[in-house]
Amino acid sequence: MNATLPDDWSPADNPYAIAVSEANWLRATVVLTVERMHSDDVQVGWFSSRQIDARTLVVALRQLLAAVKLERIALNDLGMPPAVVTALDEAEQRFLEALPDIKHVRDGLTHFEDWARGIGFGPQAAARKRATPRDVARYFWSFGYDPATDNVTMGPFTISVNEAVPAANTLCAAIYAAAHAVDQRNTAELRIHVVQALDDAAIACTAPQGPVLVSQGNDMRVWLSINLSTVPTGELGDLAQRVTSVLASTGLRLAPPTFPQAEDITDRLVAGEVLRVERHNQ
Template identity: 55%
Template sequence: MDETAVDDWSPADNPYAIAVSEAQWARRDVALCVRRIHAGNEVVGGFDSRQIDARHLCIALRQLLTAETLEQAALADLGMDPMVGQTLEQARKRFELSLPDITQIRNGLIHFENWSRGLGHGPQSQRVKAGDEPRDVARAFWGFGYDITTDTVSMGPYRINVTAAEEAAAELAHAIYMAARAVDMKNTADHRDAAAQVLTDAEVPCAPAGPVQVSAGLDGRVWLSLDSTAVAGGAERRTLSRKALSALAGAGFGITSLGQFQAADPALRLAAGQALRIEPCAARQALATAPQG
């Protein structure tokens, strides 16, 4: 493994992928909490396990909204089609419609040092500004717990349904994934188009007008292949293969292959009908991950 490449890695290079990772962790956290809450009570050091899991549930649910915020920022930085962000925004709105009080419940849990004194931001602050005493405000917004009879978690005036939480989490996590998938598809298309343009500029006959093919696979990789039936002789296929590989290498693209091959020369592999992977050009990768504007 290239230690330099490992040392140079940063989550800041691909925040859209970090959003997916965090959303998937949060979604599984939600699912686990819901499963344990519905499984029944277990006493842990004198505490009801359902009440413990209810706390984790609320925090994990709010993490999904944070992941969506990160995904939206990444989409904007990458200059993605606004429709991608709008579709994700609609998913967030459905999540908030299903669990409208989750942010306030999470805030009360996380910022108990302020909420317990009536000094929290948002609704508590508004009540104090309206003239209510902080201790009265604190009392009105206190009292966290899971109610087995209604399958709800509440804190003061706020409530969420536990069963609805799992479905809402799954939908938002999937929407975040699909937004990131759109980024991957765009990156792959840009990578494919750039490689094809290099070959065209080098007068290498590319498909659909020529036998050299640059295609995007379902795996998100870009592949170089040669339609051997469109080239008469083996010598001509080898010459065309070397010309294509030389043009791509000169533009900064790398060439790799999967599996074991008898021929060590990539041009011979390509001429023999084996597809080769076109690695992204380092310069284009840096441009793709840099903030736009």
């Protein structure tokens, strides 16, 4: 990854990747927080470190669902196959089955200004049909972590801390898998673009006969090189120049994986180096 971002970069360009990044941060937060909750308790002023961490855990778990939401929106906007979206939906459902009360516990924490008065939405709104706001507030209050049961509770709602890490890991893996499917499709489309551009310029790129080799790597990148054994030495420079010119005319460029300033791109092609194909806006 480049150390600096281009001036026109925006997270809105690739929200599916932002979902992966945020999900990994949240998963790591869950893992770290659970480890601390299962370790020795520490007094922080008047407060227990376990109780503080319990609040962090709840928010991190709930925010994983926000990452799923962003990933799903991105998948739909990109027109990904229904099977990719369905797999993500199923992973989200398994997460909710492991932590069925996560939404209500998080809502009680983050909307305490309403829940403390019994005027919250959701379960509090339903309870107000048969009880006063004061009684509703009392019933849905009392957040805390019980080390004996390893549960976090908010009124009648419960989260199993023991389920938190496996659930977060599984959901995070599903978000990554969905994004990986996008990367696979993008890479395949880029390779088709490269091959078509070269074919249109009468530059053969079908292995093993073609003078140019275009391949899709396991790293989700497209790589290009000249098949030195098929091109006379005196023609290598001209071929390399034609390749770079053709790609540039279709919005593509070649980038070396190492020492980008060491040599000219055409020289590196002539030397037989395998170069990465990128779009100009990357």
